[in-house]
Amino acid sequence: MILHYQPEKCTGCHLCELACSGYKEGVFNPALARLQVSSGYKGDNLVNEARLCEKCFKCADACSNRAIVYDRGPLSLVLDDCVQCGACIEVCPTAVLRPDGRGFPLLCDYCQGEPYCVKWCPHEALSLKEVE
Incomplete structure (x- = not known):
């Protein structure tokens, strides 16, 4: 299994980072998350990118x-x-x-197969997929 990110669904809310750090470290601190989301504008378009364990x-x-x-x-x-x-x-x-x-x-241990980042992503931008 591997984490899969769909940037077109991501709103840049960073809830995945908060869920990860809250579950793994007991504090809501994106700096302690096992993934990173960055958001910024390119022209008039909001662009979200994620770095995940592959x-x-x-x-x-x-x-x-x-x-x-x-x-x-x-x-x-x-x-x-x-x-x-x-x-x-x-x-x-x-x-x-x-x-x-x-x-x-x-x-990142994928929360032992039940990743909190996936569970708490409100737009399903993150999912757990089989490795092809």
Whole structure:
């Protein structure tokens, strides 16, 4: 499964970011979300873009301590093995992976198959799809 974004349906409300950070971190703070939505105008048109985890697993491959693990499922972080080196963040092709306030990467695990970003998107701009 992978997150799918449809920009034509997105209004730029950022509710997905708030739902993500609220569920994962217990606070409504878009800086702690596992996805990022940006909104801006190009001419007279509002343009919304999203950066999402694409499950490329480059972060796990870059982790020399094997603190990021996956087994045909969601990514997970073994906190005791993470040394906060940032190698995983540097290789993220979508630049959505970033550190939390302690230096640990904010990994998207798709909320164990029930992503809150998808659940709370009022316009269905986000969905969970099978990988083709």
